[in-house]
Amino acid sequence: xxxxxxxxxxxxxxKTKGTPNIEVGCGVACGENSYAAGRxxxxxxxxxxxxxLLTAVIVFAPASYHLDAMLSGxxxxxxxxxxxxxxxxxxxxxxxxxxSVVVMALASPFLSxxxxxxxxxxxxxxxxxxxxxxxxxxxxxxxxxxxxxYNEMTRKGRSAFAILFSPAPTATSGCPSxxxxxxxxxxxxxRIPFFGGCAIDTSGTTxxxxxxxxxxxxxxxxxxxxxxxxxxxxxxxxxxxLQPSAKKAVVTKxxxxxxxxxxxxxxxxxxxALHNLSRENLEGKYLFEQTATPFGMRHSLGQYTIxxxxxxxxxxxxxxxxxxxxxxxxxxxxxxxDEVIAAGKxxxxxxxxxxxxxxxxAILACxxxxxxxxxxxxxxxxxxxxxxxxxxxPMVGFYGAGEQxxxxxxxxxxxxxxxxxxxxxxxxxxxxxxxxxxxxxxxxLEARLAExxxxxxxxxxxxxxxxxxxxxxxxxxxxxxPEGQYLGCNKAFEEYFHxxxxxxxxxxxxxxxxxxxxxxxHKLDAKLIQNGGRAVYEFMIxxxxxxxxxxxxxxxxxxxxxASPGGIVGSITDITELKRAEExxxxxxxxxxxxxxxxPTMMTINTFLDGxxxxxxxxYLQNLGFMRQEVLGRTSQELQVYAYPEHxxxxxxxxxxxxxxxDFTVPLRTKDGNIRHCLLSAERIQLQxxxxxxxxxxxxxxxxxAEEERLQRMxxxxxxxxxxxxxxxxxxPLQILSGYTELLMSNPVLDPDIQKKLxxxxxxxxxxxxxxxxxxxxxxxxxxxYAGIAKIMDLHDDxxx
Numbered sequence: 159x160x161x162x163x164x165x166x167x168x169x170x171x172x173k174t175k176g177t178p179n180i181e182v183g184c185g186v187a188c189g190e191n192s193y194a195a196g197r198x199x200x201x202x203x204x205x206x207x208x209x210x211l212l213t214a215v216i217v218f219a220p221a222s223y224h225l226d227a228m229l230s231g232x233x234x235x236x237x238x239x240x241x242x243x244x245x246x247x248x249x250x251x252x253x254x255x256x257x258s259v260v261v262m263a264l265a266s267p268f269l270s271x272x273x274x275x276x277x278x279x280x281x282x283x284x285x286x287x288x289x290x291x292x293x294x295x296x297x298x299x300x301x302x303x304x305x306x307x308y309n310e311m312t313r314k315g316r317s318a319f320a321i322l323f324s325p326a327p328t329a330t331s332g333c334p335s336x337x338x339x340x341x342x343x344x345x346x347x348x349r350i351p352f353f354g355g356c357a358i359d360t361s362g363t364t365x366x367x368x369x370x371x372x373x374x375x376x377x378x379x380x381x382x383x384x385x386x387x388x389x390x391x392x393x394x395x396x397x398x399x400l401q402p403s404a405k406k407a408v409v410t411k412x413x414x415x416x417x418x419x420x421x422x423x424x425x426x427x428x429x430x431a432l433h434n435l436s437r438e439n440l441e442g443k444y445l446f447e448q449t450a451t452p453f454g455m456r457h458s459l460g461q462y463t464i465x466x467x468x469x470x471x472x473x474x475x476x477x478x479x480x481x482x483x484x485x486x487x488x489x490x491x492x493x494x495x496d497e498v499i500a501a502g503k504x505x506x507x508x509x510x511x512x513x514x515x516x517x518x519x520a521i522l523a524c525x526x527x528x529x530x531x532x533x534x535x536x537x538x539x540x541x542x543x544x545x546x547x548x549x550x551x552p553m554v555g556f557y558g559a560g561e562q563x564x565x566x567x568x569x570x571x572x573x574x575x576x577x578x579x580x581x582x583x584x585x586x587x588x589x590x591x592x593x594x595x596x597x598x599x600x601x602x603l604e605a606r607l608a609e610x611x612x613x614x615x616x617x618x619x620x621x622x623x624x625x626x627x628x629x630x631x632x633x634x635x636x637x638x639x640p641e642g643q644y645l646g647c648n649k650a651f652e653e654y655f656h657x658x659x660x661x662x663x664x665x666x667x668x669x670x671x672x673x674x675x676x677x678x679x680h681k682l683d684a685k686l687i688q689n690g691g692r693a694v695y696e697f698m699i700x701x702x703x704x705x706x707x708x709x710x711x712x713x714x715x716x717x718x719x720x721a722s723p724g725g726i727v728g729s730i731t732d733i734t735e736l737k738r739a740e741e742x743x744x745x746x747x748x749x750x751x752x753x754x755x756x757x758p759t760m761m762t763i764n765t766f767l768d769g770x771x772x773x774x775x776x777x778y779l780q781n782l783g784f785m786r787q788e789v790l791g792r793t794s795q796e797l798q799v800y801a802y803p804e805h806x807x808x809x810x811x812x813x814x815x816x817x818x819x820x821d822f823t824v825p826l827r828t829k830d831g832n833i834r835h836c837l838l839s840a841e842r843i844q845l846q847x848x849x850x851x852x853x854x855x856x857x858x859x860x861x862x863x864a865e866e867e868r869l870q871r872m873x874x875x876x877x878x879x880x881x882x883x884x885x886x887x888x889x890x891p892l893q894i895l896s897g898y899t900e901l902l903m904s905n906p907v908l909d910p911d912i913q914k915k916l917x918x919x920x921x922x923x924x925x926x927x928x929x930x931x932x933x934x935x936x937x938x939x940x941x942x943x944y945a946g947i948a949k950i951m952d953l954h955d956d957x958x959x
Contacts, residue, residue: 179267179519225376280334321383324370400497520554628647708736710730765848799828
């Protein structure tokens, strides 16, 4: 780094002094209430994070919890932040726990994460890998044909690592975790180191179901992958502490994870003989629960990959936790408790050596549940040895059934019965430091480039005219000879520093009284005189009123018309009001966003030109059923929220023509297809000098349904009143008709045929009287189908009667 860059960066270092590059917190809780346990652990983890927004939240918990409720409790405490994790057979939070919820929170501007989940691993792990990469929007890290991203990361001084949680075997399904890791390594061309382990339940690999966590949901038989892009130092290492014995055998025949022959003999027989056990006593049992010890395969650097035996197969083979190729020499490993306990500490020390981390910030650990069985009551000593090396550094992790990490050869491998450690540092990598300082310097230089270029052009050959010119410049301006002595300044300079021009001519900055950081100005002048070029830096001046004035100083070394050294010219820009305005704007934006999110009315902010949603409040998401990531960056047309697209076109036309919309009734479609009636209001607004549209939606569905029901009741009441009037008018004619019919029927000589017809008239007249009586007594009514073409009033409804 050049001396000029070092000087320009000094102010930035002073402002950020004492602020960590990453904040880390962890918490642990247990209890019967899953939601409360998750919320309490998350609140512990986030309690000390104050400088930065959360970057990621990592969760471990046993499958015995109501996992979705637990995740909801965590989400209520951490907000909308990437959240992932795995179910466990034991938890780690600065020590060993069982049956607990463990949460780690990470917050850093130098750390970003993308998370994806893939389902149905045991059925088709390649499909699950593809789904994970696609759903997490992390495919750009896994494109073997394109290295553009990695080249860009190198230019920005950033690197990447991945955390992978995949399902462990169960009593009914196997585990393709080794194949998953190899597929991801191939897709990333080995450019991403992996850390992680296999999700498990409390019954171990003989259990029924395990889970990974992503967002607010727990997924069975699934994998979750988080890719971190960072400028921080980090390291990953793996260890186990097991030692090779003299007992060996070569795999002469295998099929995936089943070893069929060792040294040309049935594998079950050779395995039993190596352990001095009878084959009959091992058949039908889980070998890792017996006295059987695992195999190891030696790598070029002397490390061993561990192959845990699972069971004997019916055909006389031995099933391992992951595949061993034919020709592999397997060594029977021995476990010395003290060396196994020391493996965690040794792995951490290797991680520190590998990464060069001097300021550790967080430890993530994945350990095999078999190590707990192996060490019995002593298993917490492994974690204690780690915390003794780094007291006060948060450590979180879990006990699983298979681990991913890097060996001494820097190759990521899947292993068993190991402990894997991911160490995050509080320091930026060297490349990240250079990139960050270059970015800051570029922004500072770019802001005044045009002004400095113009000043340099005017200075050449115009020294005699300079004084008259600079006196009319509102900013303080000065110029010096190659010895650093003042040749002149303008009136603004005199007023700013309360000096007269005559008092400084022929003197250096050391002779100015009341100017802070004099030594700094002097040293920068000396470097400019020696090296030439330009310098830009900020400094603060206390005013007589007790305020602090913020200023930017621009200095440049110039040459005379004959190309001989001329000296230093400089200008000072007062940015006090700009600083205040920026602070006011920041506070205003924070208040606006808080109010925006808390208002119960549904609200969105869309770009005016293309209608894309740039912000949305919680009320909108809850009422229409969307997730935030589904909405941001998309239009209402893409979301299909308007039940009738022509309504959207009308709203757009009113906004364009009138600039606003007030209480326009529109039916909206929720994500699950339901229709909600809303009052829509919209207003064109300016955000950061870009035109946007603020849309407010008030749900009036219940009011609209109530109004429709009231109108129907009014209509029915009117109909019934009219029916009563008609009945009164019909009663008198019906009575006359009935009387004359009775009179005619009383004639004894009346023809029988006519008598029969009169009887019919009498019956129908009586029927009409009954109908009119029913109409007069109706207070409410029901309707029924008539000939399949209409609805008619049911006068014979038994329930009504």
